[in-house]
Amino acid sequence: MSYSLLVRNCGQLLTLAGGPADRPLSGPALADWQILENAFVACEGEKIVAVGPMAALDEARVTAATQTLDAAGGVVMPGLVECHTHLVFAGNRAHEFQRKLQGESYLDILAAGGGILSTVRATRAAPEAELLANALRHLHDFRRYGITTLEAKSGYGLDCDTELRLVRVAREAGRRQPVRVVPTFLGAHVVPPEYWGRAADYLDFLAADVLPALQGEAEFVDIFCEEGAFSAAEARRYLLRARALGFGLKIHAEQLHDLGGSAMAAELGAVSVDHCDYLNPTDAARVAAAGITVAVLLPLVPLFLRQEKYAPGRQLIDQGVPVAVSTDFNPGSCPSKNLWLALSMACLKMGFTPKEALAAVTLNAAWALNLAAEIGSVEVGKQADLLVLDVRDYQEIPYWLGENPVREVVIGGQRQNLSDH
Numbered sequence: 532m533s534y535s536l537l538v539r540n541c542g543q544l545l546t547l548a549g550g551p552a553d554r555p556l557s558g559p560a561l562a563d564w565q566i567l568e569n570a571f572v573a574c575e576g577e578k579i580v581a582v583g584p585m586a587a588l589d590e591a592r593v594t595a596a597t598q599t600l601d602a603a604g605g606v607v608m609p610g611l612v613e614c615h616t617h618l619v620f621a622g623n624r625a626h627e628f629q630r631k632l633q634g635e636s637y638l639d640i641l642a643a644g645g646g647i648l649s650t651v652r653a654t655r656a657a658p659e660a661e662l663l664a665n666a667l668r669h670l671h672d673f674r675r676y677g678i679t680t681l682e683a684k685s686g687y688g689l690d691c692d693t694e695l696r697l698v699r700v701a702r703e704a705g706r707r708q709p710v711r712v713v714p715t716f717l718g719a720h721v722v723p724p725e726y727w728g729r730a731a732d733y734l735d736f737l738a739a740d741v742l743p744a745l746q747g748e749a750e751f752v753d754i755f756c757e758e759g760a761f762s763a764a765e766a767r768r769y770l771l772r773a774r775a776l777g778f779g780l781k782i783h784a785e786q787l788h789d790l791g792g793s794a795m796a797a798e799l800g801a802v803s804v805d806h807c808d809y810l811n812p813t814d815a816a817r818v819a820a821a822g823i824t825v826a827v828l829l830p831l832v833p834l835f836l837r838q839e840k841y842a843p844g845r846q847l848i849d850q851g852v853p854v855a856v857s858t859d860f861n862p863g864s865c866p867s868k869n870l871w872l873a874l875s876m877a878c879l880k881m882g883f884t885p886k887e888a889l890a891a892v893t894l895n896a897a898w899a900l901n902l903a904a905e906i907g908s909v910e911v912g913k914q915a916d917l918l919v920l921d922v923r924d925y926q927e928i929p930y931w932l933g934e935n936p937v938r939e940v941v942i943g944g945q946r947q948n949l950s951d952h
Contacts, residue, residue, distance in 0.1 A: 533594035536574040536915065536944050539585065542604035542923050544570035546582065547894045547908035555825050555853035555898035562886040564894075564908075566925070572607065574915040577943040582909055598946065600939055602919050606928070608889070609909055610679025610916030610942065611870050612896035615805050615827050617861035618683035618704070618712070619666050619697045622653030624862050637836055637864065638759050638787065647687070647721050650862050654687040659696055666704040669860070672868050674710050675949050677937040679916040680897070680906055681710055684753060686717030690725070691741050694718045698749050709942040713900050715781060716745050719754035719761060719769060730761055738772045746776060750901070751802065753781040756792030763791045770799055779901060785809040786832070797821040803855070803899040807842045808833065812850065815843075819851040825899040826852050828891075829859040830876035831867050845882025855899045856883075856891040871936065875929040885926050915944040 544567040550560045571588050573581040581589070593599070627645055631637075640646045654662070666683070673681055683704070685697035698714045705712030718737045726733035742752065752773035756766040760783075770780050779802050784792030786806035793804035794814035804810075804818060805827040818824050828842040847854055856877045859865040867873075874892055877883040883891065897907030906914050919939035922928060928936060940947040 532575065532592065534573040534580070534592050534597045535576055536598045536600070536941065536946070537593055538572045538600045538602055538607055538917060538919065538941070539588070540604060541567070541570045541572065541602045541607040543568060543606045543925055544572065544582070544909060545606060545608035545889060545925055546910065547609055547890060548910045554822055555895045555903070556890050557819070557853040558848065558851045561848060561854070561890050561895070562884055564886070564890060572909055572915075572917060574944045577914055579909060579911055579913050579915050582911060600919060600941070600946065604923055605938065606920040606922050606925055608918050608920065609893045609907055610918055610940065611677045611892050612900065612902070612907055613673060613678045613681040613857055613860070613870060614803065614855055614896040614899040615829060615857035615859050616681055616683055617686060617717075617859070618669055618681065619662055619685065619700045620650050620654050620687045620862055621657035621662060621665065622650060622862065623866065624649060627863070631837065641721070641759055646863055648724070650687045651689050651723065654697070655690070655693050659700060662696070662700045663703060666700055667708060669868065670704055670708050670710050670712070674708070674940060674947060675937065676868055676870055676935055677918045677940055678870060679710060679940065679942045680713065680900065680902065682713045682715055682900055684715045684717040686720035689718065689720065689723035694741055695744060698745060702748065709945065709947060713902070714749045715751040715753050716742070716749040716778070717753040717755070721755060721760045730765055734761070734765060734769045738769060742773060742776050742778070750779055751781045752778040753783065755783040756790055757783065757786055758788050758790070763795050766792055767795050767799070770796060770801070774799060781805060793818055793826070797824040800824075802901055803827045805829065806832070807847070808840050810842065810847070812846065815847055815850050815852050823898070824853070825855050825895055827855045827857050827899050828877065828881060829857055829865065829873070830880055831865045831873050832859050834876060835865050835867070841880040843881070844877060848883070848887060853895055853898065854891055855896040856888060857896065869933060869935070871928065872933045875932050878929045885929050888929060889925060915941055917941040
């Protein structure tokens with residue numbers, strides 16, 4: 532049988548292969564993965580069927596029916612995996628940007644009715660068609676950056692009808708374009724105005740009225756464990772109920788304060804603990820001991836919020852915590868889809884090496900979505916999600932600060948038209 536797609540003359544093929552198959556990359560393994568030089572990747576349909584040096588290519592399977600991409604000596608790698616975004620929302624918060632520049636904090640703006648709550652008002656009022664159009668526009672932009680799989684959190688409805696609509700829109704957006712969309716329910720983002728002062732009652736409402744309706748619709752349940760949102764004890768009780776209903780668990784924790792949410796969630800089997808800027812070494816060791824919980828670090832958030840403290844990436848890696856990197860695309864604390872910039876900032880502000888950062892936006896990010904068996908590396912049997920880059924050495928990727936190196940995107944064995952809306 533002929534190959535349906537062949538990517539040839541890969542100067543460096545970043546396979547991300549060679550590590551343990553049963554858990555995310557951690558410690559030295561985060562940088563100990565295979566790079567092939569002068570290599571090829573062959574696909575049949577949606578799957579990768581052969582990987583190796585050009586000298587091993589079976590030319591008999593390259594026929595007139597084979598679509599060929601010539602990497603011309605450039606870097607080829609797996610598609611990027613965006614494992615933390617807030618994809619579906621209405622409006623923006625450009626009007627709050629000036630307030631931040633004048634020194635108001637994230638929590639100050641939230642306490643004054645802005646922040647998340649301003650986006651909640653806009654999102655509740657927006658027609659579903661507008662929310663879908665916005666999501667599709669954002670996904671088109673993500674695809675141009677080489678994102679081939681993306682997690683999409685709800686959380687800007689904070690009521691039953693709007694939250695269900697946000698998950699529905701995320702799923703529909705995934706069906707309408709090539710990027711795989713993984714929905715996460717973040718109804719427990721903050722306490723809505725209708726429940727002010729009654730956080731436990733709001734979580735009871737979500738558990739009783741919303742979570743059962745989301746079974747089969749959302750993959751994960753998330754909660755914001757932070758001062759001004761939900762305590763670690765409240766988050767634990769809620770996540771236990773979500774787990775009992777069959778959802779995978781995630782948590783926003785240790786973003787602005789050390790409340791113990793990351794260690795708690797890891798002990799419950801959470802697939803990821805996200806932010807971790809204030810994660811202390813003792814709790815980091817507890818996350819590492821869990822073995823499968825990925826710490827998703829979000830360096831563009833402190834950058835945009837003009838904060839000095841970044842997650843202790845080097846320390847977490849050295850402690851054996853599996854780490855991933857994402858943008859946290861959202862209208863308040865990271866209005867950026869540039870995962871390449873986040874990768875560079877992980878190197879500059881969190882102590883990652885280039886190889887570690889590349890693993891953090893591919894294979895480990897796939898682990899943070901329970902998808903590492905299907906995506907995140909260039910291996911036979913995995914989905915053919917591939918990028919051809921306009922650089923000749925992987926070390927250039929974080930060096931060209933904020934630039935998009937993507938020349939070609941392949942999703943499920945299909946070459947993408949990056950200019951097509």
